[in-house]
Amino acid sequence: MTDGGGSSGAGDTGTETATPTETATPTEPATESGTGTAPATEPGDDGGDGELRHRFDSQVDFSSDQLDLEFPETEFLQPASTSVKLKVFGRDLRFDDRAEHEMWSFETENGERSFPGPLIRAREGQILHATVNPSMGPHTVHWHGLEPDPRNDGVGHTSFEIGGTYTYQWKPEQGEPGDANCGTAGTYFYHCHVNTTLHAQMGMFGPLIIDPVAHPDYPVSPGARRAFVDGPEYDIDTEAILIPYSLDPRWHELGHAAGLSGEDVGLNRFQPKHFYLLGGELARRPTGRERVWGLSALRANVEGNGRKPTLLRVLNANYLPNLIRITDESGAPARIAEVISHDGRAYRDTSVPGTPARPIAEAGAPLMTSTLAFGAAERYDLLLRPPAPGRYRLEVSWKDWITGRVVGRRTVTITAS
Amino acid sequence: MAEHPDTPGPAEAAEPVSRWNMLKYGAAAGVGLLALAGGTGQQPAQPVRARTASAVRPLAVTPIPGVLDLYINEGYLKMVDDSLVYHRGFGDRPTDRSDPAPSLAAAPHVFTADGQLVKSRSYPLGAPLPPRGTPQPLGPDPANPGQYFIRRNYWASYLPARTIVAESGSTLRIRVHNRLARDHEFVLHNAGPDGTDAGTGRIRPGASATLELPAPPPGTYIYSDPGNAPVERALGLFGVLVVMHPDHRWDVTPGKASFERQWIWICHAVDPAWARTEAAGGTVDPARTPAVPRYFLLNGRSGYESLALTRNEELNLASEEETLVSGYPRQLDVRQFGEGGTAGTLRGGQLVRLINPGIVSHQIHFHGNHLWTLRRNNRDWPRSGGYVDDDGHIVLQQWEDVVELPQMDRKDCIIPVKRPPDALDAVWAARDRDWEYPMHCHAEPSQTAAGGMYPGGLVAHWTLKGTGTGGTR
DSSP, X not given: OBOOXXXXXXXXXXXXXXXXXXXXXOSSXXXXXXXXXXXXXXXXXXXXXXXXXXXOSSHHHHHHOOOEESSOOOTTOOOOSEEEEEXXXXXXXXXXXXXXXXXXXXXXXXXXXXXXOOOEEEETTSOEEEEEEOOSSOBOOEEETOOOOGGGTOOGGGSOEESSOEEEEXXXXXXXXXXXXXXXXXXXXXXXXXXXXXXXXXXXXXXXXXXXXXXXXXXXXXXXXXXXTTSXXXXXXXXXXXXXXXXXXXXXXXXXTTTTTSOOOOTTOOOOOEEEEEEEEGGGOOOSSSOBOBOOEEEEOOTTXXXXXXXXXXXXXXXXXXXXXXXXXXXXXXXXXXXXXXXXXXXBOOOSTTSOOOBTTTTTOOEEESEEEEOTTOEEEEEEOOSSSEEEEEEEXXXXXXXXXXXXXXXXXXXXX | OEEOTTSXXXXXXXXXXXXXXXXXXXXXXXXXXXXXXXXXXXXXXXXXXXXXXXXXSOOOBOOOXXXXXXXXXXXXXEOTTSOEEEEEEEESSOOOTTOSSOXXXXXXXXXXXXXXXXXXXXXXXXXXXXXXXXXXXXXXXXXXXXXXXXXXXXXXXXXXXXXXXXXXXXXXXXXXEEOSSSOBOOEETXXXXXXXXXXXXXXXXXXEEEEEEEOOSSEEEXXXXXXXXXHHHHTTOEEEEEEEBTTBTTBSSTTSOBOSOEEEEEEEEEOHHHHHHHHTTOOOOTTTSOOXXXXXXXXXXXXXXHTTOSSOHHHHHHHHHHTSOEEOOOOOOTTOOEEOSSTTBEEOOEEEEEEOOSSSOEEEEESSSOEEEEEETTEEOOSSSOEEOTTSOEXXXXXXXXXXXXXXXXXXXXXXXXXXXXSOHHHHHTOOSOEXXXXXXXXXXXXXXXXXXXXXSSEEEEEEOOTTSSOOO
């Protein structure tokens, strides 16, 4: 119901004829301020830590002035069940398309300088220590998806960046059977959270897995492990991780602090030219120096072959939306993947308050699929359940974050036996 | 139109526009004006007079009770690096292109079930305003050290600009005035019968049109100008409609999840090159000129402005009230967000409505707590059963630390505001200050401003409160 130019738009409402006035003065007077409870803190307060909250004159000031501590203290340091030491390296690495790129990543003390960073594996209910010795400028480690206190969360602007050494400490929450409110077993990753847009793309990340506590009601078969405390068993031997990663070579010419002083270094433009599938079977990561761990093939156990199903962990380590499609040899969609958990949390039936929240498959609704869509930093755990021996194709496509157009594709073969 | 007495109005500039204002603005903007070209090194296009002849531009109309007037304006907005970028928007007063404070995002309004239109920065009307945005707890939870009993059905929620709230049973009456030189349109997406779009149809330059429709079912909706999609939207012609049931003002929908307060998060990305083309009278062809967003905003703010770390305390306060999630830790049972064990308390978290009228696909990542996703695009996800849809997305209520948010998507999530599960007991027991955690988009180019300045993009933090109110030691 469009009205003519300059005439009333109110005729259709039948309430009043409004004639445009000659004034641009707002017709609504400003109202008084609210009458709610008095603020707990005054402007400029810190919210309670006793120090004036930092304020900045500009975005450049904020970007270029993060708290950088040489040797911050780990508060309440306690004995750990798992300890790792991480160093930072930079190296030109060759990928499976024979392209070489300057990569930055994490390594253990063995100095292998491989990419992605080493797998870190911890257990629910047990303390992990990760001592980080950055080089090439300050860095942090953020344990993506784990939720410790802010000092151990690894983010500069809510805690500190590390110039010298820091030991991160956290304890993954323990799961309980049938409880959707607790439990952390699942797939994660860790990454640097300094100038993250650049540093994560440069390769400063690695896979992180939390295993569940053992529960007497859920014994584990030889050669198997549970995905979460009351979750399904899977075959340790064929457990694998698939990490889609795309790479914009222009970014790999930049320096540690690129853009932080206000210069335009084009970090808003991610235009990958290379598309990689990293990872593989966890028990068979190649050793040796300066290697890129690339995924070339997958195996999957067929039901009835005497082994538990294969668990495929999926981690999106790039900045674009991904799509997985699994097809059989004829090219038809193959619904052989059962999605059991996401971002370190099991899918459960939570429909009846006060009763156990059973894993969704156990409640009668397994999330079977041939297709999985997932974006940056998401993780999914898939049980592969091929009905019979044979070969399947798993295709990963990358989509532009604005147009949705497919910009890259890779495929691997799944051999079911 | 009624004014809600308990809520402050926006700081609107009533100053008439003049060349003098423009000159003042230009001088104050300094570097910003030089940056108008968006970092290309070109001489900036000066914010010259509007192309529309003033004779056909609707000025402020006489208000009609119960009718919301929206003016399609244009103007220049300051980005987080002080650049000025041309925008269009649905404002609530007529302003010209040269206005130093153009009205490009209407102040929040509420259509009530009893037929009123109320200008209000908060909802429910009359509910107490949470101090600096933080709902205060009822008191310590003696059984759970460091945790609190949460008030149920008590606190109001602040609303960001561009928000319209409608109560079920109300009739939306929106009169849109096109003050620009080309046709425009106002569409409430999926808000019409059976989820169809409801709109004004094309509005010619200088013309006005009225949209009247009953409030759609409770949920989260986007309004925009769908013209030359997504260009007009990218230029700023968008906003949000939230529909609440008047008898369930703290429930996502009647009988569904209750929340302590809600946060409306509106994502947006800005491409100055597109803006420059349109400002100069051209028309962007989005297929031939792909968007290259350079600024990424949450509720109209980026980087340190969104994080409330500026020296402008008014701006900081607005961000705390509207964007920066905060609350006191509590016990929670994800199987039932409702009445707590003590009368008047809530066993539940806070609602975050993630809304993306922007042009990039976001990945909303919270540190410190996973979010529980309830529904997508106003469709409740089930708690049992569930399935993987044809696009490969899991349709089942679930925990997530990264929430996919494609263009035009709306997701309703509960942030539990609970003790971070992986902190050591000793650290938790010694907590003597607020704990702040980041929220950011993990599609990381969105974390930049003007090609760098991390973290200068779509970023926020959330605060687990607890200082000095007992129970933290």
